Amino acid sequence: MTRVETIHRAIRHVYEAALEPHGWTSAIDSVAEVCGAHKAMLHAQAVEMPFLAISVGFDGDEARRLQREFETRLPDWIKTIPVGKALRQTSAISDADFRRSDIYREAIRPAGGFYGIVAPLIRDPDQQVLFSMGRDLGKADFSDDDLAAASLIVPHLTTALQVRNRLAAADLRAKGAYDVITQLNIGVILLDAAMRLIFANHCAEALARSCDGLLLTGQGVSAARPSDAKNLRDAIATAIGLNNSGRDVSEAAMRAQVPMRCYLARRPPRLPLVVRVLPVSESDVREGISAGTRAALFVIELDKPAGIEPIVLAATFHLTRREATLAALLAQGIELAEAASRSGIGIGTARGYLKQILAKTDTHRQAELVSLLLRGGLQMTR
Structure with a gap:
C-alpha cells in the first residue's frame, strides 16, 4: 500500500471514529502508521463534552503519566504551537533541553520514547485537544515526508472532533429534553408522520400497561375500544395533516370535521382518558426532540388525584x-x-x-x- 493510500485510509478511519466512538483507537493507529510512529495519543479535555484520551503503543501507566503531564504542566514549547499545525519537537526544542524537560523525564523516557510530532487541534477556554506521535528511543527523527503526511491529516482530525462534539452536545440536549418529558405526571407520546411511536414517557407507558383505555403497540398508539381507536387515529391524522396543509384556511375546516381531542373509555367506575393531539411541524421541533416528530399526544386522567403541594x-x-x-x-x-x-x-x-x-x-x-x-x-x- 502506497503512502497516499495509507493517508486516505487513515482519514477514512478518522471520520468513521467521529460517528462511532469505539473507532478512535483504530483511527489513531492508522495515523501513526502513516507517519511511522511507534506511539500516538489523542487527548481531549472539555468543559461540557465527554473526556477523550486515546493512545496506541503505550501501556496503561505510560499513557496515564503522559496524560497527567498534558493536563497539569504542558510545556511552553507546546503551548506556542499554532492550532492546527503539526510540528516536530526538534523544531521547537533541542535534544539536550528536551532530555532535561519534565515531560521527558516523567513520561516520555519511562515509555521508551524520544522524537515526536505534536499538533494542537483545538485550544479555547472550554476545550483543549492535543494530538501527539512519538518514536522509540534510538530511532531516527521524523522526516519531512512524515511531517507532511501528518499535516495533511491534522485538519481532518480537527473536523472529526468537531463533529463528535456536536453529536455529543445533541445527545446531551436530547437526554435533557426527554428527562423533562419523562418526569411529567401526564402521559406524553410523540409520533412520526406515519403515526409510528417515537417516544412515550413513563406515565403513558404505565397507562398502556393497564390495557384500560390507552394501548401502545409496535405500530403506534391505539385504544381498547375499536370506536375509540378510530377516533384517536382520525385525530392524529388530522394533526399530522395540518403540517402538510401548511396550516392555511383549510385548518379550520379540518378541525370542524375531526376534533383533535378525544376520549378513551375505561372500565367502570374509572372516568375516560382525555387525549389532546397537537400537530408538530419541522420548525416546531426544539433541540433535543426527535426531528421526525409530527404529532404530540397528551393523555390526562380525569380521576387522578390532584398532586397539590x-x-x-x-x-x-x-x-x-x-x-x-x-x-x-x-x-x-x-x-x-x-x-x-x-x-x-x-x-x-x-x-x-x-x-x-x-x-x-x-x-x-x-x-x-x-x-x-x-x-x-x-x-x-x-
Whole structure:
C-alpha cells in the first residue's frame, strides 16, 4: 500500500471514529502508521463534552503519566504551537533541553520514547485537544515526508472532533429534553408522520400497561375500544395533516370535521382518558426532540388525584401550614369533615381555617376555591 493510500485510509478511519466512538483507537493507529510512529495519543479535555484520551503503543501507566503531564504542566514549547499545525519537537526544542524537560523525564523516557510530532487541534477556554506521535528511543527523527503526511491529516482530525462534539452536545440536549418529558405526571407520546411511536414517557407507558383505555403497540398508539381507536387515529391524522396543509384556511375546516381531542373509555367506575393531539411541524421541533416528530399526544386522567403541594399553596396564597394542608385536602375532593379528621382538627376549627383560606384566595365558596386550586396548582411532575 502506497503512502497516499495509507493517508486516505487513515482519514477514512478518522471520520468513521467521529460517528462511532469505539473507532478512535483504530483511527489513531492508522495515523501513526502513516507517519511511522511507534506511539500516538489523542487527548481531549472539555468543559461540557465527554473526556477523550486515546493512545496506541503505550501501556496503561505510560499513557496515564503522559496524560497527567498534558493536563497539569504542558510545556511552553507546546503551548506556542499554532492550532492546527503539526510540528516536530526538534523544531521547537533541542535534544539536550528536551532530555532535561519534565515531560521527558516523567513520561516520555519511562515509555521508551524520544522524537515526536505534536499538533494542537483545538485550544479555547472550554476545550483543549492535543494530538501527539512519538518514536522509540534510538530511532531516527521524523522526516519531512512524515511531517507532511501528518499535516495533511491534522485538519481532518480537527473536523472529526468537531463533529463528535456536536453529536455529543445533541445527545446531551436530547437526554435533557426527554428527562423533562419523562418526569411529567401526564402521559406524553410523540409520533412520526406515519403515526409510528417515537417516544412515550413513563406515565403513558404505565397507562398502556393497564390495557384500560390507552394501548401502545409496535405500530403506534391505539385504544381498547375499536370506536375509540378510530377516533384517536382520525385525530392524529388530522394533526399530522395540518403540517402538510401548511396550516392555511383549510385548518379550520379540518378541525370542524375531526376534533383533535378525544376520549378513551375505561372500565367502570374509572372516568375516560382525555387525549389532546397537537400537530408538530419541522420548525416546531426544539433541540433535543426527535426531528421526525409530527404529532404530540397528551393523555390526562380525569380521576387522578390532584398532586397539590401544601408548601406551594402556602407560598402562593400566604396560608399558614395548617391552612395549606386543609386546602390541599379539599382540592382532592375530600369533604370538609374528612379533611378536618385527617388534619387532626375539629370541624369548627376547620370551618375557621376555611374562612381564612377563602379570604386569602379571594374566593367565596368551597367549590370556587377548589376550582382555583385545580387550575393553578396541578402538579405536573412526578
